[in-house]
Amino acid sequence: MADKLWFLLPEIWLFVGVVVLSIIGLSKSKSLRDSLPFVTCFFLIVAFIMTPFVYSADRVADAPLLMPMLGKYVKMIVCAVGTMLALLSVGLLDRPLEAAMAEGRTRFDAIRVNRGEYFAFFLLSLIGVMLVCNANDLIWLFLALELASLPTYIMVAISRPSSKAQEAAVKYFFLGAMSSAMFLYGFALLYGSTGTIVITELRDAFTDQTLSEGGLSRLAIVGMILSIIGLCFKIVAVPMHFYAADVYEGAASPVTAFLGFVPKTAGAVALILLLSTVGWSNHHGFNVDGLPREILTTLWMIAVLTMTLGNVGALLQRSAKRMLAYSSIAHSGYLIIGLIAGPPFGLNAVLFYLLAYGLMNTAAFAVLAAFERRGQEIESLDDLAGLRRRYPVMAVVMAIAAGSLMGMPPLLGFAAKLYLFIAGMNAGHVALIVIAALNSAISAFYYLKLVALPLLAQSTPQSETVIPRPVVWPRVAAIITAAAIVILPIFANQLIKASNVANSIEQSALLSATDDLSLVEKVEDGTRH
């Protein structure tokens, strides 16, 4: 138990942060409360620095986990992107109150301010994601997923003083509950089929089933498929994607950026853990014929439908936020390619993609979050028209983010997509890659709007009224993330190596790290030719 707790040090540290934030959130001093986002950043940065030390080699060797090193990579990217998201949220809450105070209509009223809760929930949700990668049984997995999700419902509701946000929160909550019920039911069936809830034991049980019966039992398959579909809600994939457009549009931009990254990471990591119990054909020490055909087909259909519906839906949007919501759906479709392809290339690509998507998604929403019109945040694409003339830096950031989402070389999104597609090709899913490439081509149509409108279009009377928000931090976050999108491709090799270590199995983490170097070289060879 102590071994397991050791790896929870970052989470425990962040939980201390939650308590501190809650206490500061009760303060009567306005300046103290204004410091909340920065306190959040502080805790996240310390957790980021702490994580590599927590995952020291000798500790990892004894860890009772399926993928012990997974936590190191995921926790670090969650802390890094989380820091940016916290900067995005500066000045988000209590906007009418701030405006009234600025005009002298009212004084600071500690009771009406709820930003303390917001940042506490913010950290709690991140803790949830981080706990997901430490999960070694289904109960833990379920609780961690719920911990990641539940705070987000409230964050959506309090993100802005508008009935739209309330409506979005309610929809999000109900549909989220439904999805949780679905994968909980799936977990129950898995337990019924194998008699265990421990992930490493599930893996052994499935191996036995495969060896003795020539395949997984029907019960296990149904349980697995229900779990996958339930988790599709977290990663915003078909058929659980319906909420995305409404919720993303209803929430404030910083929260939307949060929703695009945090639950998606939780879902993707949970899917990696779940699927590794049935195993891919080239999974370490696990000789099966690959994913069971039913599961493969399910994922295949989900991937194709998700990317197609996402891109097609995005084509019709006039609202930038709805467009990015559909784009989030489409990107989940690409992500599933990596899950289908499996280790090492596929999972490397998925983990890399989570970081890339987190950064570019944050950059795009950061631009939206940096502006307002008459105290309301901007939503429509028309608001961005001709941004370059007045705010050239933000226009360029938007262009970089959209270009990266589109997969334009040499930006980070290109490297991420390339790794995914190569993994898919290596695993032999040519048809899937062709469909994904076609989808990428379609997506250029709407992403280019995000490039062209700010940079090339003329200002309209509507976009002339857009002004920057009084706080500077969203713009800082936008510039940092855009810089990361431009610079990180140079270090793509190192990131892929890190993610390769992250998805290695069990205690062989250290042993296979050496094997994996040759695999990494193969990946590099593949990209070079």
Added chain:
Amino acid sequence: MMLLNQIMPMILAQAEHAQHVNVARLNDQFSWASMILWLPALSTLLCGLCAALKIKNKLPAWITVASLGTSFVLTLLLYINYSGPTIVHIFDWLNLGWTSNSQSVNFIANFSLYVDSLTLLWMLFVTGLGTLIALYASEYMESDVGKGYTRFFAGVSIFLFAMTALVMGDNLVMLYLGWEGVGFASYWLIGYYYTRPSAVAAAKKAFIVNRIGDLGLALGIYLIWHNFGTVEYSVLFEILNGDGYSQQAGGWSIHAIPYLLMLGAFGKSAQIPLFVWLPDAMEGPTPVSALIHAATMVTAGVYLLARMYPVMLLDQYALPIVAWVGGLTALLAATIAMAQHDIKRIFAYSTISQLGYMFLGLGVLTSFGAAYHVFTHAFFKAVLFLTAGAVMHGFAGQLDLRKISGLRNMPGWRIVSYTMLIACFCLAGFPGTSGFFSKDAILAQAFVTPGYGFRILGWIAIITAGLTAYYTFRVWFRICAGPVQFEMGDEHHGDDHHGNQPHAPRFAINFVLIVITIGAVLAAVPFFMANTTEGAHGGWVAEMIYDSSAIHGLPHQAAGAETQHATLLGMDPHTAMYFVSGGIGIFGILIALYLHLINRKAADSLKNALLGNSLTRWLPTAMENKWYVDEIYHAIIRAPLWIIGHALNLFDLWFVDRGIVDGIARIPKLLGKVFQPLQNGILQSYGVSMAGGAGLIAVLVIVMPDLMQWLGNLLGGGG
């Protein structure tokens, strides 16, 4: 085959002889030589800095003159310290290796300098003339001081950088880098007056015509690498001179190499069929015409073939074709030059004609003659252009030789007139001048080397020499001699301080003219200089190509050549040529003297007589219209391309864009509209859709295993 049988033993004998000298050594003692390359580059950067700082004085000119001058001094030092071919490594540039068909293949092109005597010969006049002409330009371009001035000198500096890389590079890729670089610099400087449409058109024409040649060069380099596995000179020459390689070996891809390199050389050095860009290139400022389009860049083609001489011998017909193209170009360009009125254009055609001589020299196996002619021509042609520039500068753009007369009697124009006269004597091949000796070396060799009608070429070249003397002195007698009268041009400088009076050149121009004219006169001396290397006749220049790859073209190299020595008019061709070409040169000058000084009306009546006779009318007309070459190219190349281009454009517009692209783009939108109703914002409907979707997938996957089997087979893959 006749040629092959006769000259191949000679060449092979030389190759054996050359083997021991031709191996370049890596030497880090000369690492300072890389500064010859870097100084012009530095000067470009500093000029850019001047542009950024909006400097409004002559600073860019002094930066350029100083850095080029230092380059020249370093080249001199390199020459003094020279003792055999040397490679100076600067840094690793391209170093690729891979396995193909289980053989290891590599491609190495380092940023290194290959210093041998041929390199030094070229570098001496490139940097020397570059410095002097930059000094001249500091005065010539002064009316543009400010932005244009900086742009001009940045262009000159980048040209020198590229030219240095071209000449000094130790491999073909670096040569190609320089080759493209000088092409770009030439484009930059021809289009210097970018507000003038003719200048822009000329710049584009130069660039595009050169691209055709560059394509040949690029393919040639590729085939060299493909066949010999290297692009480095030292390795390449070792293979070609070595025992393991037989001259007759190899398929078409080896025999194609000389022709591709030839195409590149003809483009850069303005030979048939790619010569049309050079006359138009005179739209650039005159110092550019002097430096780039007369003295240095256009000789890059000669350099390429001289450097690649062993490669040119890979196909027996390659060098004879070079000789014929050179000879015919010389004649064609000379006839055009006779009928032009713009003195810069006359000199441009004269440049083409003289380059033709150089290729003739390469073709008839006298790389010595070609290199010597390049050397002398660089001086006297630079003087001619610079004097033309001085006239243009002083007379507000007036270049028509019918509108200026008696220049030598105008105050302040004496130096221009007499330097021009000396240069004219050189160009005309007047006995005793440098041009006389260098031209004779080529003309005589045409009668010495057997094969492929070289004797006919020799007579063509002698006739051309007469024409050259005539048109050269036509210019001088018209402009500098005769009664004083002039008409100003219509291009006035921004600071028009002289009204309608010509203003004579000042110190910088006169100084540079005198220095280069002295150079042009002294260029005759190397022919008589004793050379220290055994076995090489022909003075200093012969020594300068002795231990380079162009050694095969040295005179009287192999003993076997002496026995087959042909005769001309019963004498040794070299002796005979002194009389023949000297005589025909003087004859041309005398005709020019009569028609253009003593009795100017006679020239017009001669022309009218030719025009009056229907049988001869075509001759002056065609000559004046440059044999309609531009018009022919327009009709057979440009017009069809224009038609095809527009047809494809319409196809793209209507079929590809409107039809395919827009059609396909509509499909996703239609799909989107189909699914839109599901996204209605009602929670219950979302819930039902989700549950329905989940149910549908579960049913699809679980209840229909057969379908799954089929789909699974269809999808393939392991997962």
